[in-house]
Amino acid sequence: MEPIQAQMVFCCAEQWMGGRCWQIEPWGDGLRLDCGRATTGVYCMEAVDSGENGFCWSRAVVEADLPPDTALRVYAYASDSRSWGEWSDLDEAIRGLEGDPLPVLREVFGPPAAESGDFFIRPQGRYLWLMFELAATGSASPVIRALRLWMRGDHMVDYLPAIYQEEDFTRRFLSIFNSMYADMERAIDGLPGQMDYEHTSGALLRYLASWVCVEGGDSEEALRAGIRTALPDYESRYTVEGVRRSVRRLTGREPILIEHFQVSPNRPDCGDPELYRRLYGEDPYRFFVLLPEDTFSSQREREAFQRDMEELIPAGMSMQMVQLKSCIQLDWHTYLGVNSRVGGYVPAAIDEQVTIHYDTTIGGASHE
Template sequence: MNDPKYFSFRQPPDWRRGTGSQLAMVKNGVTIESEFVYRHVRRHMLRFPELVPPIEAAAAADVDGRWFLLDGDGVVWRTDLASSHIERIVSTDLSKSGRRARFAITRDSVIVMLPDLETTLQSVSSENSQIRWTVSNWNGEPFYGETMATDGEGGFLVLANLSGRSEVWLLRFNGSGEAVGSIPIPLTEGLDLSSVPIERFELTLGRNGQCWLLDKETNSLIQIRLQENAAHAVPIPEDAGRLLSICSDGDDTLWGLLDPKQTKGTHSLIRFRIDGTIIERGYAGNEGGKKLYAGQGCLYLLDSEQLCIHLIRPVSETAVWEPLNRRLGIWISEALDSGFEETEWHKIVMDSTQENDTQIIVRCYVSDSKEAVIGPGKVDLDRYIADPAIAMETKLTELARLWSKPLADPQDALLFKLKGRYLWLYIELIGSESHAPVVHSLEVHFPRSTYLEHLPSIYQRHEPSRDFLARYLSIFQTVMDETDRRISQVTRVFDAGGTDGRSLRWLLGWLGIEGEDYWNEEQLRQLLKHAHVLYNLRGTKMAMELLVSIYTGEKPIILEYEQVKPLKENPELGEVAERLYAADPHVFNVLVKSEHADTEMKRVSLLHLIDSFKPAFASCKLVVLQPWVYMDLHSYLGMNTVLSEPTLLTLDGKSSMPHHTITIDLGLDNRMDQHTRLGLDSRLDK
């Protein structure tokens, strides 16, 4: 009974001996779950002297990721956010009614609309600013257009009143400006679009032939199915408030930008289904902006007054536990059975990783019985804690009176006045937005063991002084226990798979191998594991290949004299072989990729490493393979050369433009005797 014992929690099966909420098992312990939340991460400023605020009619991104802007002077600009390059596309005029133009982007054109009693549509090439066509009617009938959007298939859509009619229609045009259909919109009867406030309506393209119409004045949303020529209203979440902008996020899901006046001055985002269910929330911070756009795995928020575009991305952060609206995780253990009644529990030893803005709280409950009074009667505490039908917040409320005083961030904490056969642990992991504590291991020691037992009995007679002396001596007891633990685990120091970098260098010193500072811990570990092989094969090609592969992570190409000699004696290849390889009987060639010797320090370190294991009579020529292909130079398939199908040049981070490349003007596409390449920049229409 008096021999020290402890319960240990280290591996995932150990932590399953309890019930948790909002917890995640990680490689080295247990922590709070994380979640991805859309947050503001970057601001792209559109600081160009000729760009006049405000940016009316917003912006749009084409398939190449370029943005098109319509400024306060009616000029359409094209810009690339990555390079900040900006260029003028076309200038537009005010309509007779004084309203600014609207625009939409198709595959290769900018469609400009001048809202008027007889609205004019104009298609302008996005490459050379040439006018392609002009349309001022729909099937011969004048119309007034309020807003527009692309349809995703090369055509575009216009929200309009037809001349002499009060109904609102969604007019469909193809890429040539021809009318192809219309859809009645279920709005207020007799709505005259020419008299509504500017930017009241927002038309957004969705997926799979869908688009969405937001009426900001009535805070209503209409789903339009283009393939079915149908439109119907869908609900906005009740607790969302007024929406300023929307963008599609899937077949039946949308992102919405909430009015900051209803969110305490902070722009909030909601992602919701068409049945009005909110899926998740995001935050745009305190940034301005009233127009939302969907990107590849991100959102954009346009601030037309400040001339900037805000990037909003999903950011991993500590998850919020909804019942308490706090970033925390809960774990309650099952009963730890000491085997004897009136057991006095000794201490808790915890190994954890924490930041200054996180905390770990531990509470305990001990009893000689597994039953406790919960609510109207007694219940089995283990069954109650493990019951999935009872919410965790209910369990916390009912069990609150049982727990001891909290221990904050315990590393080695004594347990006082806790006597009983069974002990339950209640652990709270409290995190911040960017950090979460990790518990690597937990030990609960019993029974009580103190150095006071080794002192004369006179020191134990007075209870107040006895408790103080026991706590005081526990400081030295902890130091001695830790020393004893390290001595008992000294064999781990000699295990290459379990020791750390400092001990690895010490062990390598026993073998006469110097672990340089540029070796990382995993390289040192592999070097120690293969040291006996390297010594047995020292001076051989196999040893050189193994040594270099440990350092670089890839097997090198090693060419000896006997392999180079046939090339040198070949009349056609002799001159090239002489230039590329060392053809001396006492010199061997080592070829490595450029990333393994891209700095002078790496190259010198690699040469020093090779010199320490090469034959005494030989020398090495180190060849660094460059990532390009030239005839009569080093070109090795799989190392610095690949075979692929020819493709059009695209500067997308995966391709480069050689110095001898000739560029062409895309504005000449589709012209006879200029650029006419079927399947590339031209097509045949029926």
Template structure:
């Protein structure tokens, strides 16, 4: 029923820059007041490219609360305004900085079509003309204004009355009432049809709403969903197929850990401990275990992690390695402990010796304080 429907939409900074604005701004795509004073916005002239066009519907989406604004619609079949013995293109009048708002309104009074007082959804069956433009006034007497995220104007007029038997195809007040009455149900139907048409966006990781990401993650059996933030979940969903192909490998384990936390990950497996020196073998077994099914994961985050972070790392690792693997996690701390997990260039550095001084520049490990 709406195959030939067209529309103009305002939801980007460029849409508002093409109009005329005073004490309002839409840098982030949301039209807001720049201060406590009332502001106004004149749209550019919208061309339907058809004479005597009957417009269909106007929808406004507010940022938070509805209301706080008034809108005046103007329409005409000519792009020129005539007042008294003068005439000028509509665009010139709108953009003229020398004219006040009241002077612009006065010159456009002959093109007045409709006034809307904070109503979010309005039928425009009584607005006719090839060209249409509007004035949005916000704040002041209109009330508190939180901003507008989208303005959409649909055309041409399409009424369900045209689909009824001929007996209902009358004219005058009876037809006008029937069109407006059916327009309520028609609006619901059109909105539902649009939502169905946009349903593929719900399954696109780049477009889906944040609260829908966890549902999709559950469908794809992504583990540890509460541990991931919105950006990480989108990454996992977009790369799900590739990650499943490498699941259970060292590459997968490292990618999952670095995705959760910006850190350095080192994986030590049993086959890497090939050495003839018995002393080295003894130390390695102490640090990394003696079983061929034991894997040690060294994680260096650059700071001390708490128990909560350790448990999250452990949970991610358990779901990332094969079931028969015993995985040990070591969070590397920025301290030197002999014969333990101290790695030069990773969590320890060699520097010039400096005697301890109480100058605010030296630091001592807490374990040494009680021995002084």
């Protein structure tokens, strides 16, 4: 049997706007209870019109993120009329409620239809109202992502003799297996899409990233970006640009890379061989990575960066990291915030017979 199902899906912010929230707020394309401000919240949908009196509603699935110490209750009410009691329009009455609406709404909806997100809707009628109650006792906030309503379609009971099709118990009992079968079919049909790193998320996205040796990443978008450029990144991984890219991804800063041949004290055009030997040594298999002083917030973070870089540099090479301090180079035209000019160095011999002038610089070498 190939099931054909007609569903109504609520998964956009605009679709939730017609309902009424109490202590529940819009969150992306869904709804969230902010546990920092409230422990319980209610959202009541506006009427869903099936267009058919006496309509037999079927299955409903609420896709929600429910961390530990959170709960979801779903209430359902259906009728062929939009009125209830003294209210001529139930939607307008719900929108006009003030204060704590739960006591009034529980009179309308009755006991919860489900304590989870997958349930069978028993009330029948043209119009359907659903109410979601979210609760949290911990620090994590529950989020409702989407709602799926099965409107019509193939059912296992449709393939039985007519005498069984009229039995409500038989339909509800077979709905359990019908739901399991339909879910498996949908999962199989959606498997190719789940293998697309541009659309999948969570553990499966990290699994796909491991196929192309992409690790880390502060966000799922960073993982997708790494997968997207995995091949060219691999081809240039151990080049100068590849090492610069690795440093940039690990630190978020633009590094300065210095190779030995650029600062070799043995070059004919080297202006100060002794200085270069003191700063960069003479090891031709070592390169330097220059980063700002505030790149790392702790010594542990710095050491973790150096360990990660050991896997991302060419074999036989060693890396030395130098963190640069911010400084100001004084020159003849340096502005110090006052109307003054930095002059040249004036040597002075300090004794009891010499007056030190205000523009005298003490210290340094004679060539300065």
